[in-house]
Amino acid sequence: MILLTGGAGYIASHTGVALAQAGIPYVVLDNFCNSQPGVLARMGVLGGISPIFVQGDVRDAATLDDLFSRYPITGVIHFAGLKAVGDSVADPALYYDNNVSGTITLIRAMERAGVKQFVFSSSATVYGNSDASPLNESAPLSPINPYGQSKLMVEYILRDVAAAHADWRVACLRYFNPVGAHTSGLMGEDPRGVPGNLMPFIGQVAVGRRPELNVFGNDYPTPDGTGVRDYIHVMDLADGHLAALRYLQGEPSGSNCLMVNLGTGQGISVLQMVQAFEQHTGQKVPYKVAPRRAGDLASYYADPSLANRVLGWKAKRGLKEMCEDSWRWQHRNPNGYADPAT
Helix, strand or coil: CEEEECCCCHHHHHHHHHHHHCCCCEEEEECCCCCCCCHHHHHHHHHCCCCEEEECCCCCHHHHHHHHHHCCCCEEEECCCCCCHHHHHHCHHHHHHHHHHHHHHHHHHHHHHCCCEEEEEEEHHHHCCCCCCCECCCCCCCCCCHHHHHHHHHHHHHHHHHHHCCCCEEEEEEECEEECCCCCCCCCCCCCCCCCCHHHHHHHHHCCCCCCEEEECCCCCCCCCCCEECEEEHHHHHHHHHHHHHHHHCCCCCCCEEEEEECCCCCEEHHHHHHHHHHHHCCCCCEEEECCCCCCCCEECECCHHHHHHHCCCCCCCHHHHHHHHHHHHHHCCCHHHCCCC
C-alpha cells in the first residue's frame, strides 16, 4: 500500500487513479488547503475502488504515526507541498514550514514505521534561471524563489538520508509544466482563484469565465516571440510516478537516490499552445500581449533521456491530447469540482 500525501491535489489525484488501475492500493492524506474534497469520489469512480482517505496535515507527527500503524504502507509518494511562486515570495516562512519541515516530519514518521521507499514531487524550478535548455540533471541548481528553494532543500535532505541509510530508496522527480486532464473529463486541474498556469487560464477563457488571456511578452528570442516551455500531460506524469515506484521496488542498482526530469523534451511557445487549443477544440481564445514578467525566461525545457534510460519512461501524449483532455474537463466542469460529476 502506498501513502499519497497531498493526495487530493491535481497531479496526486491522477496518480492515485493510475495506481488503482495498476492494482496498487493507496491511502490519501490531505488537508484540502489547495484541493477539493469532491475529487475523492471521482478518483473512486475512475479507479474502481473508493480511496482510503485521512484528513490531516503532513506536519502532524501523531496523524502520520497513526496512519503508518493502521495501514500496511510500504512506500510514500510525497505530493503535499505549497506550490505558488508568488505566494512563496510573499510568505517564505510558510513555504519552508510546510514544504521543508513537513517533509522532515514525514521522514521521521517513516523511520519510526520502517518505511523506506520515497518518491518526491520535486520541480524544474530547482534549476533556476538556467538558459541551457534542454536541461539535464547535471545542470546548475540555483532556484530564484522560496518555492524552488524549498524543493531543492528537500532534495538535499533526501539525498543525505539515502546516503546515511543504504536501505532507503529515493526518487526525486523534477516536473516541468503539467497540463491536461483525465481523458474521461471527470478529473482535471481546478486552481483556486486566478490560475497561475497557462492551460487552466486558457480553459477558463474558452469556457467564458475570463474575458481574455494575458500573454506576458512577445519579444523573446523564440520563433514567435513568446515564452517556450515543456508541457507534459498529467497522465504521462502519473505514469512517471508508477515507473519511479517500480524502480524503487526493484533490485537495487547504482545510487539509492535518483534525481530525474519528467518532461517531453520539446519546447512549446505560449502562442503555439493557444493555436493548438483552438485547432483541437474549436474554441477561440482571445488574448492580449502584456509586459514581460520579472524572472521569466525565454525558453525552458527538459532533457528527459535519463528517465527513459533508467525508469523506462517516456511521455506519450502530445499537444492534441493535452488540449482535448483539458477542454473536456473544463467544458464539463466549468466551475471545477464545485460542479456535479457528469
